[in-house]
Amino acid sequence: MTGSCIVRHFNHFFPLDDGDEALLEEFERHPEPMRRHQHLWRINETACMLYTLKSGWAYAYRTSPRGEMKVLEVFLPGDIIGLHDFTFGHHLTGVRMLTDGFACAFPYQDILAACEQSRTLTAAFFADSARERAVMNERLTTLMHCSARMKLAHFIIEIRLRLAGVTPDLEQRFEFPFNQKILASLLGLTNVHVSRVLSELERDGLLSKQRRTLEIHDYDRLHEEAQFNDACLHPDMHRLCQ
Amino acid sequence: MTGSCIVRHFNHFFPLDDGDEALLEEFERHPEPMRRHQHLWRINETACMLYTLKSGWAYAYRTSPRGEMKVLEVFLPGDIIGLHDFTFGHHLTGVRMLTDGFACAFPYQDILAACEQSRTLTAAFFADSARERAVMNERLTTLMHCSARMKLAHFIIEIRLRLAGVTPDLEQRFEFPFNQKILASLLGLTNVHVSRVLSELERDGLLSKQRRTLEIHDYDRLHEEAQFNDACLHPDMHRLCQ
DNA sequence: CGTACCTTTGACGGCTGTCAAAGGAAGTGG
DNA sequence: CCACTTCCTTTGACAGCCGTCAAAGGTACG
Numbered sequence: 001m002t003g004s005c006i007v008r009h010f011n012h013f014f015p016l017d018d019g020d021e022a023l024l025e026e027f028e029r030h031p032e033p034m035r036r037h038q039h040l041w042r043i044n045e046t047a048c049m050l051y052t053l054k055s056g057w058a059y060a061y062r063t064s065p066r067g068e069m070k071v072l073e074v075f076l077p078g079d080i081i082g083l084h085d086f087t088f089g090h091h092l093t094g095v096r097m098l099t100d101g102f103a104c105a106f107p108y109q110d111i112l113a114a115c116e117q118s119r120t121l122t123a124a125f126f127a128d129s130a131r132e133r134a135v136m137n138e139r140l141t142t143l144m145h146c147s148a149r150m151k152l153a154h155f156i157i158e159i160r161l162r163l164a165g166v167t168p169d170l171e172q173r174f175e176f177p178f179n180q181k182i183l184a185s186l187l188g189l190t191n192v193h194v195s196r197v198l199s200e201l202e203r204d205g206l207l208s209k210q211r212r213t214l215e216i217h218d219y220d221r222l223h224e225e226a227q228f229n230d231a232c233l234h235p236d237m238h239r240l241c242q
Numbered sequence: 243m244t245g246s247c248i249v250r251h252f253n254h255f256f257p258l259d260d261g262d263e264a265l266l267e268e269f270e271r272h273p274e275p276m277r278r279h280q281h282l283w284r285i286n287e288t289a290c291m292l293y294t295l296k297s298g299w300a301y302a303y304r305t306s307p308r309g310e311m312k313v314l315e316v317f318l319p320g321d322i323i324g325l326h327d328f329t330f331g332h333h334l335t336g337v338r339m340l341t342d343g344f345a346c347a348f349p350y351q352d353i354l355a356a357c358e359q360s361r362t363l364t365a366a367f368f369a370d371s372a373r374e375r376a377v378m379n380e381r382l383t384t385l386m387h388c389s390a391r392m393k394l395a396h397f398i399i400e401i402r403l404r405l406a407g408v409t410p411d412l413e414q415r416f417e418f419p420f421n422q423k424i425l426a427s428l429l430g431l432t433n434v435h436v437s438r439v440l441s442e443l444e445r446d447g448l449l450s451k452q453r454r455t456l457e458i459h460d461y462d463r464l465h466e467e468a469q470f471n472d473a474c475l476h477p478d479m480h481r482l483c484q
Numbered sequence: 485c486g487t488a489c490c491t492t493t494g495a496c497g498g499c500t501g502t503c504a505a506a507g508g509a510a511g512t513g514g
Numbered sequence: 515c516c517a518c519t520t521c522c523t524t525t526g527a528c529a530g531c532c533g534t535c536a537a538a539g540g541t542a543c544g
Contacts, residue, residue: 025543147531147532148531148532189532189533190532190533190534192533192534192535193531193532193533194531196532211541
């Protein structure tokens with residue numbers, strides 16, 4: 001397997017030629033170790049760098065008018081972080097690590113330079129942004145109209161499907177480094193209610209969560225309850241390569 | 243004022259040179275009249291065209307597992323429609339007109355071709371996608387954690403601010419072609435409750451809505467209640483032109 | 485080992501959904 | 515221009531999901 005996480009990420013969607021791979025590998029010359037809770041950037045800081053996440057988990061957040069933190073988005077290994085706002089002068093969301101890991105920083109001009117040299121890469125960056133957006137739409141439609149139980153099921157299925165995309169042999173028992181406060185913030189609930197619903201899902205034999213590990217006992221039933229639309233994760237972009 | 247709505251749209255953010263403008267104007271050679279309720283495309287149709295909206299309003303929607311329509315997004319004159327999913331093989335959301343208007347269709351390859359010729363345009367397309375995304379984030383954080391009253395205030399402020407960006411002398415009384423069912427769908431409420439909250443806002447002297455017209459009576463108080471973060475609408479992209 | 489954080493549980497209240505019905509507005513066809 | 519149908523809006527009663535507050539026990543980290 002190639003060492004580059006962007007190359008792996010994009011090859012998951014469609015094949016890149018050697019020239020494209022070389023351009024992408026430029027982005028990852030400087031992997032840096034990151035500690036849990038460490039910021040990639042804070043809200044309102046000037047935006048000049050993007051990151052790729054080589055290992056570990058991260059999340060994007062905002063602060064509400066009342067000063068509470070609201071988590072917007074979760075990043076997994078292989079994800080590009082900051083693609084959707086590198087054209088803003090400053091960051092509208094903060095990003096920090098959820099676990100220890102490694103991240104690679106590169107200046108945003110590199111993306112424009114790469115696009116100039118390869119139409120395939122231009123399409124790939126648009127496609128990646130589109131996929132992220134599609135997942136967001138999927139979450140939005142669920143979060144807005146559904147019960148807390150369904151929200152939780154939906155989010156767990158989302159994470160498992162995305163994780164399976166970058167982890168070849170993912171078990172039903174896997175790392176799930178979210179505490180109930182962060183889950184609540186992501187799903188528009190309170191930590192108290194997340195606790196109640198998790199106990200309920202556990203009581204019904206769907207899953208169990210201890211510490212930072214989640215085990216799914218009945219995937220089919222969980223998927224059924226989540227009503228997750230898998231299409232948002234599988235763009236068919238091969239035709240772009242014609 | 244130039245006749246091209248994309249040029250106007252982008253110039254609102256940063257200046258384009260004549261070459262860029264010429265490339266963009268290519269996109270708008272074929273304006274077509276569109277009727278209210280007419281589809282630009284339906285869910286699952288093959289994605290091959292993008293549209294710019296020359297005049298009129300449109301919205302993107304999905305259907306829930308139970309078959310109900312959920313509105314995800316609203317498009318105003320000058321908006322580019324389909325930018326965020328043109329790299330998917332098929333459409334994940336449907337788009338239809340909310341009012342009569344004119345739309346210009348063009349093949350998505352034209353965007354990639356334009357990006358190949360101008361780094362400024364590449365940045366501009368990314369920036370536009372980023373702005374759209376930022377507005378979505380702003381709505382998401384509000385919709386998830388706030389009261390129905392705040393959701394409505396927030397959405398009304400969003401629309402007014404976006405409308406003001408393309409309508410030089412926008413009054414406090416303006417076209418607002420949403421019925422309560424669509425508002426409910428956008429905000430994750432029921433039409434019954436939208437009716438209740440609208441009456442309440444009217445009773446409190448903040449606004450009044452008749453048919454397809456909205457009049458804001460106390461903008462400051464409405465903006466205060468909405469807690470709208472204006473930053474998401476104002477990317478400072480001038481530095482990209484260096 | 486102590487402190488801070490996280491999770492669980494209970495009681496209570498309120499916001500919002502559901503169901504239902506009636507009146508009004510708008511679009512259609514004669 | 516009128517009659518008819520369909521859709522939209524309003525209002526009320528009622529229930530339930532979920533937020534808030536509080537306290538206690540468990541867990542992680544220095």
